[in-house]
Amino acid sequence: MPEASIGTFAVRASPCGTSGTTVTTGVRGLDAEQISNAQPNAAELGKMASFAATKEASSGFAKRAKLQARQVDYPAP
């Protein structure tokens, strides 16, 4: 894949290009004010728990895509 340089960082150029600069005005959703004023939603929390995957299930999911776990060290702090 071709490479482009941004600062000191050699990154690969995206085959699809960038996502553009579309301006989304007046967006409602997860902004700072909504986060501050939010009331807990226990029903959604319960729903979220029902979608959780077990370690074993996720291992099978990885295997189906031929993902292989690697031993990679964290960088020195």
Place this chain on the structure above:
Amino acid sequence: MRVLFLPLALVLAPAHAQFNLNLDRILDTVKNVSKATREIDEKEEIAIGRDMAARLLGAAPLVADARLQRYVNNVGRWLASQTERAELPWQFGVLDAPQLNAFAVPGGTVFVTRGLVAKMRNEAELAGVLSHEIAHVLKKHHLKAIQKGAQVSLAGDAFSTALSDSRSEARAKLISFGTEMYSRGLDKSDELEADRLGVVIAARGGYDAYGLPAVLQTLQAMNAEDSAVALMFKTHPAPAERLDALGEKMQPTLDAYSNQPQLPERFTVEAKAAR
């Protein structure tokens, strides 16, 4: 002399009592600080995290698509399993919000917004973002910030009460403070550390290590004035700075694991509901 001594004793007595009172207050403060700085155990971390997650879900619900939610949970759980906190009750959710953002919650909960997933091109990019958030949980970045804030905002025994009593006013205060952190942001050093560890976690999971840098490139190409990225840009270092920092510290790791799978086909099918 005797006449003089007696009033002096009377004057000194309250001063002595006042000194004792002040000393007691100082000792109380020292005790309170030590209470607020005591280690939050894992059970408490998970409980605080659940309360914070419920608040975030109050701001934006999950995308109503079980296939998408299960998919993100599988990717996230696989990645979390490659870490030193693999046994946490990890759960992942796609929030139904057009903004581009992701959130790590203490105890093993991670959110990513529909807006951000919609900008991704493959599973390696999703893995890169989830790994960054998982790294925040591993290093307890939010938990430590909450604890630091509690020293200032919770007086007396309130910190202990906040931890032990989920229905207390002190708990509500702690959760409000914790949730507002998502509007204020963490220290820059925490974000850059999560980027470095995130690259490693994605590589451990067998993904192309360039997933996270690719998402940062997408963000970099967006208009900073776009309201969809306003909060993300306010609470994180600029994408260019994050890319530079990764290039400086992580280039060998990125290059060594750049040929691992990206899985665009599976992503396109499973994450369809985010588009």
